[in-house]
Amino acid sequence: MKKSQNISKTNINNDDKFLTKCNITILLISLFLMFLYTFVDVILMSGDYNIKLYTTGIHGIGDAIAKILKDVVGIKNESFNGWFAACFFAVVNLFLFIFISFPKLDFKFSLNSLINVIGFFVFLFILTSLINNSNGQLHNWSHCFGWIPKESGIWKSLLRVVIVSVCSAFAIGMCINIGSSTGGIDIIAKYLVIYKNRTISTSINVLNFSIAVVSVTFLSIWNGSLDLMSLLLTFIKLAINSFVIYITLNKINLKFIRK
Template structure:
């Protein structure tokens, strides 16, 4: 931050105040985006009561992969339901520390690294707090988005959940990237590829999403078929529906993330 502070000193007091106000607004926007992102994820993916969603929307990203690992351990009878989020959050945090240290710090600059580190800590804390509040706290009545989403397979409910998650996750995943930060995880890799390999961020995130979706589907199939002894026909139908809805959700998220990140903007961040 030393270079950033030296640059601030070059500005007159009014300009320095404007710079600090702009940065405060960015941190506020980043924080609100992350909180909404977590809320949407909990409502759409992690039904904490009533046995969970029958039609699974395989979550993607690092925290999504951690979520899949947690669900697989749960379905195998290794952990309780409330420990799924512990596995997901811990996995997300550990992977982010690695990515921040070895990629972001070396190649993506101090500003991106600092803001993404802040986002990582906030998201890590928010996941545990919000999940707990939806399960048994002041957000109890908001479970399954105020009861709108049904736990059993229902075409209209599942499709509504897909559009709800796809659009909002795309928007609130794109906002941090637009202001020079990220939600961490695969966004760090996508940012690196966009700068050094000239790849579109939303496209990279989308491709990662499909890859993790396949891993999740294979894992669920193994657990359900070999551990739960679910019938092959029933299981194939269930996973096929989940794959269809997940592909649609990923496509929507990539579309809206691309819309958010591709709009030209004036650079205003501190040079730090």
């Protein structure tokens, strides 16, 4: 692993005190980043846009399953996708924490990540209800406060991709940089760093790419057609994600926070 990668390869250190001033700062920053990640996803990814963007990570798998279930069962609730994705994300992370994170990774990292996952679940559940539900109190915030309409063309859809990619990748990279994570594939990626000598940014990006390919392929087979525009924009999103995650992990030094 490259020395510039801002993540330690040392394993478990359960003697570290958790409620230190430094770690409370890390938690507050991480929760803010999780809120940013979730908020951007709700107003720019999860809405009923004519050009769909495929979500990546564990959250993306949950979103793909939700789309199929909504179609099969005929669910009319506008908040279903967000709620199901949030619950799926929470359940998968529960297993990751039980079998990988707490037994095999740094205790403080695991506990910080657990708090972030709880934050993500709560934020996604609430924001989906308030914004993407037509009866929600903040429904006028949907479609990026009405600035990017449902029937938006290629250029505004590309703008959606850029904003979502930069914000989500920044949140992911910064959480890891300061000694936390957004859960999901970040936990798997850190395991690969410690036990398989992989780099964290490469691991995250490869896992994201793999999940996106599986989700797109599965949904395309299910729908009987391939939306080439959505696919192209999704791969652009992955490319920007990869670049921003690499920059935040390798070029931004936040050791003063992690002291």
